[in-house]
Amino acid sequence: MRLTAAIAYDIKLQFRHGFYYAYLVISLFYIALLQFLPSSAREMANILLTFTDPSMLGFFFIGGLVLLEKGQDIHNTLFVTPYKPEEYIFSKTLSLTLLSALSSYMIHVSQFGFTTKPLLLMLGVVMTSIFFTLAGMGVAFRCRSLNGFFFLSTLVALVFVLPLSDYLQIWSTPLYHLLPTQASLLLLRSVFEPIPPLQWIYAILLLAGWSGLAFLWARYSFRKFIMLQMGGDGP
Amino acid sequence: MVEVRNLRYKYPGSKDQVLHGLDFSIPQGEIFGFLGPSGAGKSTAQKILIGILKQYEGKVTVLGREVRETKPDYYEKIGVAFEFPNFYGRFTAMENLSLFRSLYQGTTSKPEELLDRVGLAKYAHTKVDNFSKSMKMRLNLCRALLNQPEILFLDEPTSGLDPVNARLVKEMIIQMKTAGKTVLITTHNMQAAEDICDRIAFIVDGRIVLIDSPRQLKVEHGKRRVRVEYRKNEQIHQEYYELEGLGTNQEFVQLLGRERIETLHTEEATLEDIFIKATGRKLE
Incomplete structure (x- = not known):
C-alpha cells in the first residue's frame, strides 16, 4: 500500500537526517533532568516534558523536514506521481508521531517503570503530536526559509501553549477549554490524576476537532504554496 | 493522444x-x-x-x-x-x-x-x-x-x-x-x-x-540554392547556384570538376533563423 510505503520511507529519511539520534539525545537529557528533581516534583515535570516533546518538537521538526524538502524541490518530483497530497500529509504526520510516542514512552518508563497505566497518556501524546505536526506543516508550507518558519511558528505556538499557565497555576481563563493543549494536558495528567470518562471524551473530541481543522489548513496551504509553485517558471 | x-x-x-x-x-x-x-x-x-x-x-x-x-x-x-x-x-x-x-x-x-x-x-x-x-x-x-x-x-x-x-x-x-x-x-x-x-x-x-x-x-524558410566553398591559391572562395536546373548548370558542373571543393551545402534555414523571423525575438 502506498501510504505504508511512504511512512516507511519517511521514517528512513528521518533516520538518515539524524532525527532519531536527536530525539534520543533530547530524551536522555530529559531523563537526566528528571533524575535530579525531587520525587515530589517529578510527576509535574514529567507531564511538562511529555507535553513539550510531542508538541514543540513535532512542531519544529516537521518545519525542518518540509523546508528541507522545499529546499531540495523534491515536491516537483513527488507530485507528478500518483502520490496524493493527503497521503504525503498523513505520512509525515504519522512518522513523526511514532517518534514522539517512542521518546515520550521511554521518558515516562524511565521514571515510573511499568507501574502506571499510560494508555490515556500515550493517547494524549499521539493526538497532541498529530495536531502540532499538522499545524507546523501548514506553517512550513507557507515559509521560504527556516528563519521565516521560526518566526511564524513561534507566534502560532505561543497561542497554543497558553494553557500551561493554568497548569502551572499562574493564570487561568475558561477560554482555555477551547484550546487543544488544554485537552492535551488533561490526557497527560490523567496518568497521575485519573479523570472521569466525560472529561477524557471531551479531551479526545476537542483534540480530534482541532486536528481536523489543522489537516484542512495544511492541505489548503499545500495546494496554494506547493502545488501552484511546482515546475518552476511559476506565476 | x-x-x-x-x-x-x-x-x-x-x-x-x-x-x-x-x-x-x-x-x-x-x-x-x-x-x-x-x-x-x-x-x-x-x-x-x-x-x-x-x-x-x-x-x-x-x-x-x-x-x-x-x-x-x-x-x-x-x-x-x-x-x-x-x-x-x-x-x-x-x-x-x-x-x-x-x-x-x-x-x-x-x-x-x-x-x-x-x-x-x-x-x-x-x-x-x-x-x-x-x-x-x-x-x-x-x-x-x-x-x-x-x-x-x-x-x-x-x-x-x-x-x-x-x-x-x-x-x-x-x-x-x-x-x-x-x-x-x-x-x-x-x-x-x-x-x-x-x-x-x-x-x-x-x-x-x-x-x-x-x-x-527549414526547407520552406530556406533559400533554394546551394553554396559551394573551394580553395584556390590558398584562398577560400564561395559561389551560390540555384537548385532549379542544378544538374544542367554548366558553370556549377565545371566548378565541381575544376576546383578542389571543400564544402557543399543547400541553403535551408536554421531553426534559429526561422524563429527570429517569425517572432522578432531570439531564444536565450
Whole structure:
C-alpha cells in the first residue's frame, strides 16, 4: 500500500537526517533532568516534558523536514506521481508521531517503570503530536526559509501553549477549554490524576476537532504554496 | 493522444493572460517539441498538460481524458521530468528510485535495469548528494520512465549533459517513440529539438506562431540554392547556384570538376533563423 510505503520511507529519511539520534539525545537529557528533581516534583515535570516533546518538537521538526524538502524541490518530483497530497500529509504526520510516542514512552518508563497505566497518556501524546505536526506543516508550507518558519511558528505556538499557565497555576481563563493543549494536558495528567470518562471524551473530541481543522489548513496551504509553485517558471 | 483546443490560462490573482488560445494535437508515437524563450508560456502549457494547473479555459485531453477532471491516478500513465532534477540527497540512487517506484500501483520497471540503460548501474548505491548534474539528469529520466508511461513530458532533457550523455538521452527518447510512446519536449535548445522531434511548435507570448516538422520548416524558410566553398591559391572562395536546373548548370558542373571543393551545402534555414523571423525575438 502506498501510504505504508511512504511512512516507511519517511521514517528512513528521518533516520538518515539524524532525527532519531536527536530525539534520543533530547530524551536522555530529559531523563537526566528528571533524575535530579525531587520525587515530589517529578510527576509535574514529567507531564511538562511529555507535553513539550510531542508538541514543540513535532512542531519544529516537521518545519525542518518540509523546508528541507522545499529546499531540495523534491515536491516537483513527488507530485507528478500518483502520490496524493493527503497521503504525503498523513505520512509525515504519522512518522513523526511514532517518534514522539517512542521518546515520550521511554521518558515516562524511565521514571515510573511499568507501574502506571499510560494508555490515556500515550493517547494524549499521539493526538497532541498529530495536531502540532499538522499545524507546523501548514506553517512550513507557507515559509521560504527556516528563519521565516521560526518566526511564524513561534507566534502560532505561543497561542497554543497558553494553557500551561493554568497548569502551572499562574493564570487561568475558561477560554482555555477551547484550546487543544488544554485537552492535551488533561490526557497527560490523567496518568497521575485519573479523570472521569466525560472529561477524557471531551479531551479526545476537542483534540480530534482541532486536528481536523489543522489537516484542512495544511492541505489548503499545500495546494496554494506547493502545488501552484511546482515546475518552476511559476506565476 | 494529446488534443488541445483554444487553451487559455492566467494564474490565480494575476490579470495577465499567459496563454492566448493554443491549438495543437499530438498523435501517438510522435516526439513533439515546444520551443520558445523563457516566459513564453511553454512551461505553463506543460504544467496544464500534466495536470498541475487545472483552472484553464478551453479543451485539453490527454489519453482521452479531460485533464482538469483527472485525479492523481493520471500519473500512473504519464511520466514527467522537470528541468531541475530533484531527489532525496541522503538516499542513494537505488533508494530514490525504489521510493518513487513504491508510489505506483501499476506495472513498473526494475530500477537496476533503468540505471544500467543510462550508464549509472555502478553508482546505484551512491548517495545522490554526490551526483553531478549530468548524473542527476539521467537519474531523473529513469524516474520518469519507472511507471512505463504512455506519454512522457520532458523539460530541457539534455540540459547540463555532455555530448556523449546528451546523445544517450536522445537515443533513449527515440527508443521510446519506436516503442509507440508519445514524447513532449519543452526546450529552448534548437539543436536538440531538430535532432529528435517529429514536429515542433514555436511559442511566443502565449501563442503558437509556427508548427511543423523541423525539416519542412527549414526547407520552406530556406533559400533554394546551394553554396559551394573551394580553395584556390590558398584562398577560400564561395559561389551560390540555384537548385532549379542544378544538374544542367554548366558553370556549377565545371566548378565541381575544376576546383578542389571543400564544402557543399543547400541553403535551408536554421531553426534559429526561422524563429527570429517569425517572432522578432531570439531564444536565450
